[in-house]
Amino acid sequence: MVKSYQGVRVVEDKKYFNQPMCVKDYMATNLITFKPDDSIEHVLGMLTSKKISGGPVVDENGKLIGMISEGDCLKEIIKGKYSNTPSLIGTVKEHMTTDVLTMNPDLNIFDAAGQFLNMKIRRFPVMSHGNLIGQISISDIIKGVQKMKSTTW
Template identity: 65%
Template sequence: MVKSFQGVRVVEPKKTASPVLVKDHMSTNLIVFRPEDSIDHVLDMLTQRKISGAPVVNGDGQLVGIISEVDCLKEIIKGKYSNTPKFPGKVAEHMTEDVITLSPEMSIFDAAQKFLELKIRRFPVLKDGRLIGQISLSDIIRAFPKLKSTTW
């Protein structure tokens, strides 16, 4: 007769994967613009920082809009017709005011779905009504290769 000396087996509790959230992958060091900034300034900053858009905040730091390269094209076209090489138009005239925002607690899978549905390149991230970051389509794409099979 053979006896086993393995003893009682302890079953490890299954680890539940913590959700992968927007706040883990968003940018927090943001370039922001003010409604009174000129489109010339915006174009300079977008080009210099190699970004395609940024949030617009008022004097109190509250999100009031978002400005993108596409929005700036409106001023560029206007300059072409008036033969003006400078673009003095203001951000307030061209920014998108009806901004869709995301919560920092949203999963990046849900955020990815929002990007697909709305065909938007960036979302400001608000917490308690305050701008705390921005997540872009590129941020989402960069997050997925880092995921382990347990978090997928």
């Protein structure tokens, strides 16, 4: 006689089978945005007061035209060293990244995590039909994955 032992069976809670797994489920939607003519001093003030490391740059119609980050702001800080003045008179349009990579809101967060690793970018704007609808960061992915049940991956 052959006995088969499969071990203790875990009874799955069905509500976890339909866990959110897309970028749109974890992205930030209440975004701090910047204008091209904003000063770097203004940007640094917003970044530090809101405890963020960058954000989208939009035109007067709210269309995404670039991204500005702490790293971009460092360019203006370095300029101050060479002129021996700590003023931050540069503008966002002088330092922002204009070749912006975006994510689709329906992208699986595991695929999104792969893009973060491959591209070495800390945040992606999320676009739908040409409109900026959110932003997702590495920490958003990490927080999202921590909320998932491991038995439903």
